[in-house]
Amino acid sequence: MSGAPLIHLDGVSLCYRLAKQRIPSLKEYAIHWMRGSLKHEKLWAVRDVSVEVRRGESVGIIGRNGAGKSTLLKVISGVLKPTEGTARVTGRIAPILELGTGFDFELTGVENIYLNALLLGHSRAEVDEQLDGIVDFSGLGEFIHSPIRNYSTGMVARLGFSIATAWVPDLLILDEVLAVGDTRFLDRCVRRLERFEAAGTAILMVSHTPSAILENCERCLWLDQGRLVADGPAEEVLERYGDFSHSSQVSA
């Protein structure tokens, strides 16, 4: 574990400002604004989180629904800007917050490979280079030339994963995306993750299944109501989390 951290979060908080009455109309907004009757409810999804992740680390994130896991990944990916604190992330990020974001269902698989990779910040030349590899990994065969509206959900997910992981990143971010595809494809995904780890990629993954984190991560973060409750070896944190969710289920 050498050099500067890849991820450096310092006191990161993120607040969703929800309008009390939904005002999606410009006219209504103007009227409420003039009356001074705009009310917002603040929802702090992430509160005062400080974390460092270094090269080659694989870190899992657990917590209940609404604990702020996905929001934290969005902050680290650069999709959301923290309301307070600073988030510094260096190196090339491959954020997979959802498989197949940005696919155009009227376009063919190949056309979508280009579109999607460009959205991820790759150049045309880079895609040209990797195209065959992406098609191979997806295992879509001849389907790659037909519009993806003909694909099954699993096929779309496989294509999405193949594109997003075609390049070895410095940081791979996975939000609950390993739950797709058949077991054969899952095996290939896991092997690819192992290759990334060997190459020094840091991996950050959210999962609701503790076993998935135990298998892939040595370190684990536990979020509850936006706060970082625990940060340590995966086994320990998962054990504490297991006790906690068990007892809260009993009391509930």
Next chain:
Amino acid sequence: MNSYLRYRDLVRNLVARDLKVRYRRSAIGFLWTMLQPLLTMLVLTVVFSNVFRFDIENYPVYALAGIMFWNFFSQSVTNSMSSLKNNAHLLTKLPVPKGVFPLAAVIAGVINFTLAMVPLFIILLITGHPIRPAMAFLPVAILLAAAFTLGVGLFLAPLAVMFYDTIEMISVLLTLFMYLTPTFYPMDIVPDRFLVFIRFNPIRSVLEVFRDPIYYGKIPPLSHLAVTVGVTVVALVIGVLVFRRMSDRIPFYA
């Protein structure tokens, strides 16, 4: 700035898709975008050269240049807003620089604007309008128009994501501004009490820098150019600043 360079292939792809959709949709696609301003010009010529008389020489050229400019401006502004709105859901999942969508919309608009020069030249030839060397100035004029339009588009696009009725309201404003801009009527028919609105309408300056080389065959006077460059820079700077401030909030509204 750096990140925009990294995403330049994405911008190119978005522009190509925009043009493809526009030219594929209707049966005569490409021909229609050429015919549309010509037909408008024809109607205006019939109305204003015969019914209400404008005392202006070679009215078709004057009107066509005005319509082309206005089409470019209003379509690019509207497309900047709708393209950001239509792609806003991506911005909740991918760290794409948000300005690529309005930028691509304006670039596609510039390409259409440039293609529309073909029917304009045909009309110049048919009406025997003198083609003067001042027309070499047109690329600069189009560049100024593009920068001004991008500024307006960046200013308005985030609002279109936040409120569903923005595009509809802006369409009304655009129609109002079309009448406040001498696109198809000469300045000297405007009554004195309205003149101030038209004189201080920044879009007029940008339009005249484009139309002067075509219609009058001369490069606009330096004082007018200076004002237009100033107006353009102000529009672009305000647009970029507002967009940068507002764009962080876009993922919350998508």
